[in-house]
Amino acid sequence: MSGHTQSQPVPPPSRFRVSGLAGPLLWAVGLAIPAVFDSSWVAIAAVFAIYAINALSEDVILGRGGMFDMGHAVYFGIGAYVTAILNTSFGWPIFATLPAAILLAAAAGALLAGPLMRLRGDYLLVATIGFNAIFVLTMQNDPGDITGGSDGITGIGVPSLFGLSLASQSAMFWLDWVVLGVVLLLMRNLDRCELGRAQRYLKQDELAAATLGVDARKVKTQTFALGAGLAGLAGTLFAVQLSTVSPASFVFTESVTLFAVVIVGGPGSVPGVLLGTALMFVVPQIFRDFAQYRYFVFGIAMIAVMVLRPQGLWPQRRRRA
Amino acid sequence: MGTFIQQVFNGLTVGGIYALIALGYTMVYGVMRLINFAHGDLCILGAFIGLTLLTGAAGSGHSGAVLLLLAFVLAVVVIAIAGVVLELVAYRPLRKADRLSAVVSALGASLLIENSIMLIWGPDVHVFPADLLPATTWSVAGANITFVQVMIILSSVLLMAALYFFIHHTRFGTAIRATAIDQDTAKLMGIKVNQVILTVFVVGPALGAIGGLFVGIYYREAYFTMGWTYGLYAFIAAILGGIGNIPGAMVGGVLLGLFNAFAAGYISSSWQDAITFALLIAILLVRPTGLLGEPDAGKV
Numbered sequence: 001m002s003g004h005t006q007s008q009p010v011p012p013p014s015r016f017r018v019s020g021l022a023g024p025l026l027w028a029v030g031l032a033i034p035a036v037f038d039s040s041w042v043a044i045a046a047v048f049a050i051y052a053i054n055a056l057s058e059d060v061i062l063g064r065g066g067m068f069d070m071g072h073a074v075y076f077g078i079g080a081y082v083t084a085i086l087n088t089s090f091g092w093p094i095f096a097t098l099p100a101a102i103l104l105a106a107a108a109g110a111l112l113a114g115p116l117m118r119l120r121g122d123y124l125l126v127a128t129i130g131f132n133a134i135f136v137l138t139m140q141n142d143p144g145d146i147t148g149g150s151d152g153i154t155g156i157g158v159p160s161l162f163g164l165s166l167a168s169q170s171a172m173f174w175l176d177w178v179v180l181g182v183v184l185l186l187m188r189n190l191d192r193c194e195l196g197r198a199q200r201y202l203k204q205d206e207l208a209a210a211t212l213g214v215d216a217r218k219v220k221t222q223t224f225a226l227g228a229g230l231a232g233l234a235g236t237l238f239a240v241q242l243s244t245v246s247p248a249s250f251v252f253t254e255s256v257t258l259f260a261v262v263i264v265g266g267p268g269s270v271p272g273v274l275l276g277t278a279l280m281f282v283v284p285q286i287f288r289d290f291a292q293y294r295y296f297v298f299g300i301a302m303i304a305v306m307v308l309r310p311q312g313l314w315p316q317r318r319r320r321a
Numbered sequence: 322m323g324t325f326i327q328q329v330f331n332g333l334t335v336g337g338i339y340a341l342i343a344l345g346y347t348m349v350y351g352v353m354r355l356i357n358f359a360h361g362d363l364c365i366l367g368a369f370i371g372l373t374l375l376t377g378a379a380g381s382g383h384s385g386a387v388l389l390l391l392a393f394v395l396a397v398v399v400i401a402i403a404g405v406v407l408e409l410v411a412y413r414p415l416r417k418a419d420r421l422s423a424v425v426s427a428l429g430a431s432l433l434i435e436n437s438i439m440l441i442w443g444p445d446v447h448v449f450p451a452d453l454l455p456a457t458t459w460s461v462a463g464a465n466i467t468f469v470q471v472m473i474i475l476s477s478v479l480l481m482a483a484l485y486f487f488i489h490h491t492r493f494g495t496a497i498r499a500t501a502i503d504q505d506t507a508k509l510m511g512i513k514v515n516q517v518i519l520t521v522f523v524v525g526p527a528l529g530a531i532g533g534l535f536v537g538i539y540y541r542e543a544y545f546t547m548g549w550t551y552g553l554y555a556f557i558a559a560i561l562g563g564i565g566n567i568p569g570a571m572v573g574g575v576l577l578g579l580f581n582a583f584a585a586g587y588i589s590s591s592w593q594d595a596i597t598f599a600l601l602i603a604i605l606l607v608r609p610t611g612l613l614g615e616p617d618a619g620k621v
Contacts, residue, residue, distance in 0.1 A: 068421070115606050121420065122356055126560065127605045129553070130598040137595040256428050263425045296436035302429025307414045310422035 023271075027181050034170035042173045043241075044285045049176035050237045051281040053183050055265075055273050057230030058258045060187075063267030063316075064196065065223035066203035068121060071128030072258045074135045075228035077250030078105040079235020081139065084153040084245045085146055094159035094240055101236040102229045109228025110221050117220045132252050139247040152246025156239050176237050183230060187270055195222055253295075257281075260298070264305045266312030275314050323463025328582040330461075334470045334539060336578020337477030341532030342555030343562070343570040344484065345525030351501040351565035352521050355412065355423050359430035360529055361552015363403055366434055367396035367530030368537035368547070369442055375450055385453035389538075396530040403434075404526030405519055413515075431549070439545040449541045473535050480528060481571050487524075488567055497521065501565060554581075557601045563614025572613060 033045045054076050061069040079101040086092040086100060112131060119127055142149040158167045159175065166175055190196040198219045201209035210216055239245050261280050266272025279301070284294045305313060342364050349357040371392035378388050411430045415423040457468040488494035499507040500517045508514050536551055537543045554577065562573025580600065585593045604611065 068424075115602075119605055119609065122350075122354075123605050123609050125356070125424070126556075127602050130602045130605075133553075133598045134595050134602075137592070137598075141591050141595075256432075260425050260428060263421050267421070292440065293436075295432045296440060299429045299431070299433025299436060303411045303426050303433065306418075306422045306426040306429070307411070310415060310418040 023184065027177075027184065030177055031174070033177075034173055039169045042169045044282060046169065046173040046176045046241055047285060048277060048282045049173070049180040050234050050241060052180055052274055052277045053237070054231055054234040055258055055261045055277045056183055056187055056270065057227045057234065059262045059267065059270075059273045060190070060227035060230065061223055062259065062262050063269070063273070064190070064199045064203070065220065065227070066199075067116070067220065067223070068125035069128050069224075069227070070125045070259050071130075071132035071135075071252075071255050072227075072231060073250040073252070073254040074128075074132050075105040075109055075231035076235045076238065076254070077135060077139070077245075077247075078108050078228075079232030080239040080245045080249070081147060081153070081235075082232070083236040083239045084156050087157050087239075088153055088155055089146065094157060094236070095161065098233070098236050101232045103232075105232025105235065106225040106229030109224040109226075109231075113221045113224035116224070117217065128255075129252060132250075132255050136247045136251050139250070148246070150247060152244060152248075154244040156243045156245070158243075159240055172241060176241070179233065179237060183233075184270065186230075190226075195219065195226070199223060257298075260302055264302060264312060266315040269312065269314055269316035272312050272314035272316070276312075324586060326462050327464035328586045329579065330464060330466050330470055330474075331586075332579035332582030333575065334473050334578070335581060336558075336575035337474050338532050338535045338539065338551075338574075339555045339558040339578050340481060340571045340574025341477055341528050341535070342551060343559040343574045344481075344567065345529040346552075346556050347559040347562070347564055347567060347570040348497075348521045348525045350559070351567070352497065352504075352518055353412070353416075354420075356427060356556070357407075357412075357525075358424075358427040358552075359407055359411075359434055360525065361550075361555065362431050362434035362438070362548035363400055363407070363526050364529035364533030364552065364555075365536070365543065365545070365548035366403065366438055366533070367400040367526075368533040368543045369438055369447070370399050370530075371396040371534045372447055372449060372537055372543055373442075375453065379450060389453055393531060393534060396534050397527045400530035400533075401523045401527045404522040407526075408519060408522040413518075431552075435545055435548055438548075442545065444545060446542050446544045449537050449543065451541065454538075469539055473539060476531070476535075480531065484524070484528065485568065485571075493517075493520065554597070557597065560601065560611055561604055563611025566611065566613050569611055569613035573611065576612075 030045070034042045037045075054072075057075070058069065058072045061067050061072070082101040082104050083094065083097040086097040087094060092100075116124055116127055139147045139152075140150050147153070158165055159172075160166060166172055198209070198214045201212065201214050202216055202219055206216060238249070242249075257280055261276035262273055264279070265274070265276025280298065284291070287294075342361065345360045345364070346357060349355060349360070374392045374395050375388055378391075381388075407430055411426045412423060415426055454472070455468050458465045459471075460466075486494075488497060496507070496512045496517050497520065499510065499512055500514055504514055507517075532555070533548075533551075536547065555574065558573040558577040559570045560573070561577055562569025562571070577597070581593065581597060584596045588596065608614075
């Protein structure tokens with residue numbers, strides 16, 4: 001019996017159960033936010049949920065996939081623009097645009113993954129910066145008069161479910177919160193499924209993984225498609241929350257912030273990424289009076305966290321690969 | 322023909338500036354394998370420091386040339402010190418850490434410097450004084466070439482020649498090249514690697530401060546996000562020439578300057594940036610080691 005526990009180290013049962021339940025409990029408590037706080041706080045919580053999905057999707061590629069994606073705002077932007085264009089120009093209901101937003105963002109991710117996976121490390125990082133810049137410039141230059149140029153697209157409609165209009169901030173918050181819950185479940189399953197395992201093998205030793213039969217091309221394409229698709233989902237929610245999209249929301253600084261959220265929070269760690277999201281996207285909303293200091297403080301915080309805690313604030317627990 | 326010669330001179334001027342800034346990126350990358358994202362912002366900080374001296378001393382009776390020289394000296398000294406502080410505070414503690422930690426620290430430093438400029442000098446565009454330098458222009462085959470252009474091209478060439486001599490014909494330059502090839506072996510050969518890295522963080526930012534001030538003088542303006550724009554272009558120039566390769570950064574800067582000038586002059590100015598980034602991605606895919614890079618540099 002003791003030999004068994006030695007060969008397969010597992011966390012003590014009591015701690016395991018608490019940490020396994022803490023997440024779902026916190027999520028359930030979060031559902032009550034609109035009952036307790038006023039609408040400005042509910043809006044902040046909704047933005048948190050949207051950016052948490054976005055940051056978790058970046059973590060799929062950067063933290064779990066180990067690929068230096070510094071252009072993640074592209075996929076977020078594709079999702080937001082697809083919803084905005086289909087809703088305002090073609091009159092699609094919001095929920096009908098959702099699958100299109102996810103699929104088109106995922107397709108973009110899979111398509112870019114082809115050339116990107118030939119690059120490693122810093123070269124990949126620089127290429128994704130390039131894609132981000134091209135995306136923003138294209139949205140600004142407005143080819144075919146569909147993206148609205150620098151001003152973007154306004155007047156995005158309200159989602160409705162079974163004839164019920166989700167117009168209030170509370171209703172939108174619940175929508176975002178439920179979607180976040182689904183994404184969190186998905187992340188938990190990703191840890192255990194074939195793709196998640198293959199990602200861990202590849203990240204640790206690509207050559208060894210390849211000799212064990214892991215198809216690196218396939219795994220990397222799937223990783224990009226999954227991360228990009230989830231970002232597209234967050235993009236739809238973002239377009240709905242703001243009822244407007246413009247190129248400024250998807251510039252390179254947003255990609256840098258997402259990248260930093262994952263690395264500062266703890267790559268591959270769901271609580272770490274959520275903590276990072278809260279620090280980088282929610283705290284600035286609370287201290288709006290000091291808005292001009294936002295990136296100044298970010299800069300100091302990013303250096304300080306990396307120097308003092310290079311593994312991130314809440315690093316991933318060590319697991320057997 | 323006039324347009325063509327005009328674009329060549331515009332391209333060479335901007336290319337010289339890109340090259341000066343690109344050298345800082347490529348030297349740091351060569352020695353530490355780190356993209357120093359804060360470099361562009363340091364360069365523009367240099368431009369703001371020079372600008373402050375120039376506007377502060379306006380009307381003091383000194384000639385424009387003397388003031389300009391003082392502005393360059395002040396900017397170079399302050400930015401070189403800032404470069405050393407950056408290395409000691411943000412990069413040295415992460416020498417042994419994961420690569421991504423250093424990348425995020427560099428991005429943090431970039432945000433910190435950019436926003437310090439914004440908080441000190443404000444978010445508005447600052448205009449450089451116009452009457453510092455002679456407004457002489459020469460007409461060559463229908464193209465107008467200004468005194469400022471000639472000054473920038475000549476000084477860039479001189480500075481690059483000096484750097485080339487320093488890197489290839491002095492003991493310290495040899496130490497830098499050895500460290501770039503293999504840090505551990507360099508250590509075994511008695512090279513003080515930390516000293517080499519500090520030197521790189523003095524020389525790179527010093528050249529960059531000159532480049533930054535040239536940006537301000539040439540376009541006659543400075544604003545706080547400029548470091549990002551010009552830093553990114555200079556970085557693309559460094560990749561074009563082969564990142565880590567010093568002559569490569571010089572060639573890459575000039576080529577990118579010419580490419581940009583012709584893209585803006587002959588194709589479309591609103592798509593100019595997109596074309597440049599497409600070029601960047603194409604280079605990365607076709608020849609990631611750049612034009613002059615060694616073949617094994619790609620194995621990061």
